[in-house]
Amino acid sequence: MKKTFIAISVLLLAITSCSDFLDSDIRSDFNYNNYFQTEKDLISFANGMFGGLITWTWEGGGLFFNNFWVIQDLASDNAYETGPSIDMHDLSNFTFDANNAPLFFVWEQSYSVINSCNVLLKESEKIKKYSSEAVKNHLQGEAYFLRGMLYFELAKLFGDVPLQLKATTSIQSTIIPRTPVSVVYDSIISDLKKAEVDLATNPFPNRKEGMPTDLAASALLAKVYLTRGAMNKSQSDFALCKAQLEKVLGKYTLEPEFADIFKISNSNKGEIIWAVNFSATLGEGWTTNQFIVRLMPTTKSDKGVRNGQGWERPTNYLYNLFSNDDKRKAATFITEFEGEVFDGPYIRKYWDQEAEGGRQNGESDADFIYLRYADVLLMYAEVLNEINNGPTTEAYNAINQIRNRAGIGDLTPGLDYQAFKNAVLQERQKEFVMEGHRWYDLVRMNKLQEQVLLAKPAANVKPYHVLFPIPQKELYYNPKLVQNQGYN
Numbered sequence: 001m002k003k004t005f006i007a008i009s010v011l012l013l014a015i016t017s018c019s020d021f022l023d024s025d026i027r028s029d030f031n032y033n034n035y036f037q038t039e040k041d042l043i044s045f046a047n048g049m050f051g052g053l054i055t056w057t058w059e060g061g062g063l064f065f066n067n068f069w070v071i072q073d074l075a076s077d078n079a080y081e082t083g084p085s086i087d088m089h090d091l092s093n094f095t096f097d098a099n100n101a102p103l104f105f106v107w108e109q110s111y112s113v114i115n116s117c118n119v120l121l122k123e124s125e126k127i128k129k130y131s132s133e134a135v136k137n138h139l140q141g142e143a144y145f146l147r148g149m150l151y152f153e154l155a156k157l158f159g160d161v162p163l164q165l166k167a168t169t170s171i172q173s174t175i176i177p178r179t180p181v182s183v184v185y186d187s188i189i190s191d192l193k194k195a196e197v198d199l200a201t202n203p204f205p206n207r208k209e210g211m212p213t214d215l216a217a218s219a220l221l222a223k224v225y226l227t228r229g230a231m232n233k234s235q236s237d238f239a240l241c242k243a244q245l246e247k248v249l250g251k252y253t254l255e256p257e258f259a260d261i262f263k264i265s266n267s268n269k270g271e272i273i274w275a276v277n278f279s280a281t282l283g284e285g286w287t288t289n290q291f292i293v294r295l296m297p298t299t300k301s302d303k304g305v306r307n308g309q310g311w312e313r314p315t316n317y318l319y320n321l322f323s324n325d326d327k328r329k330a331a332t333f334i335t336e337f338e339g340e341v342f343d344g345p346y347i348r349k350y351w352d353q354e355a356e357g358g359r360q361n362g363e364s365d366a367d368f369i370y371l372r373y374a375d376v377l378l379m380y381a382e383v384l385n386e387i388n389n390g391p392t393t394e395a396y397n398a399i400n401q402i403r404n405r406a407g408i409g410d411l412t413p414g415l416d417y418q419a420f421k422n423a424v425l426q427e428r429q430k431e432f433v434m435e436g437h438r439w440y441d442l443v444r445m446n447k448l449q450e451q452v453l454l455a456k457p458a459a460n461v462k463p464y465h466v467l468f469p470i471p472q473k474e475l476y477y478n479p480k481l482v483q484n485q486g487y488n
Helices: 007-014 039-051 067-074 086-093 101-124 133-158 181-198 214-232 235-248 258-262 291-295 316-321 327-332 373-388 393-406 417-431 438-444 448-455 472-477
Strands: 079-081 272-276 312-314 333-337 340-347 368-372
Touching: 039 101, 039 133, 067 079, 067 086, 067 101, 067 312, 067 438, 079 086, 086 101, 101 133, 101 472, 133 181, 133 214, 181 214, 214 235, 214 272, 214 368, 214 373, 214 438, 235 373, 258 327, 258 368, 272 373, 312 316, 312 340, 316 340, 316 417, 316 448, 327 333, 327 393, 327 417, 368 373, 373 393, 373 417, 393 417, 417 438, 438 448
Parallel strands: none
Antiparallel strands: 079 312, 272 368, 333 340
8 A cells, every 4th residue: 555545646536427537627626625525525526436446547547447357367277468568478377476567556456446435434424414314325335345345356366455444644554564364354244234234225316327236245245255265164154155145146137148248238237236337438548448459359350340459368278168059159259250260269258249349449338247147146056065065956056047048058967066166166267258257266266276287287376376466566665564475
């Protein structure tokens, strides 16, 4: 946590809503002491808090602009790097160290948004008049959801991390040691429980798309319990995970066709529980995503995507896992376009060809889907297997819903605990390509080295790669931090 975490800096970044980036720059008219006067001011700040997840900057872009989801699949058996970034090649080959810039950006951007959450929680208590109590509750619920989510991601990536729950007003207040991961998880769970309650009623008719809901908090809390349960082999956490998932089961339905999940017209609905909303058309490149640029090939067709760079490509191991009967194969990969045959597969799943086929600069309105119903079903299958030391009928039903949508039929019956666990892991791999899941799925199931070496035999993957290094810049800024094992 460096000097940019001072609350006034966060205020300047978050002061306008994410739909107002094209308006005239009003930031110089405000400072921390005079900005938070009314409910409207707090709503504007909350909108900007979400903008911190997406907005491109010269320092590396918002958290979900590229670093988060690219890292998770590169540092796995799913993808390899072909682009100009040495740091990305290091992630793909497991030769990264504490100086890796994308890892630093994830740390920095996470704490920047966390501090926005802390500011909102503090200032929301000072507003003297709200139009309704539901307004205050929902705004606080949004902050609790994002803070819990981001600490969850930090804990998975880095283990013990500094737990900062108050708005930062001085550099000195950021110089704190790493908090034990068990305490961080307690805070995550507390935040998400509050979010569940506070988000139950949304009083904002014009603030729905991209807003987390109580069910999103329930689903994320289930994932937290599943993760902590796997870490500690805790049956009580598995039971809590099951209870949380059962709050969500039946409240959403799977999109009938896998490819349609990623259509622009289906944003924020269907099986999508919560997504990070991007907008190329509104932000003129400042609030776009990088799916097309990073994943798609450069085509020669006037009707195609000209600016695809294909920097992250699927491993042959991943591509060959899909049978030709699996509908996800054609939806996930592209091997030719209008007669041009490529030198191997690229990842096309985020390209809505009908809606965005003519984009010339690679910008896209596609959202980053953080939680969707398929994840809930596969978590349910996994946790039932853990609770019962083997799959139940309900566990089979959950995974088979995913398989049947893909057109590959039911899973082999009668599997034992480990075989079913392996099947869930592979189903997650095929379902969530480049959705930011794979590295930690492998870590959670103790399969990182084994699986990476199957896809990348030359990778330098080691046991300590179950955590990433604390960024060297942070060690410099904060002398109370200590490095993770293996990276000294």
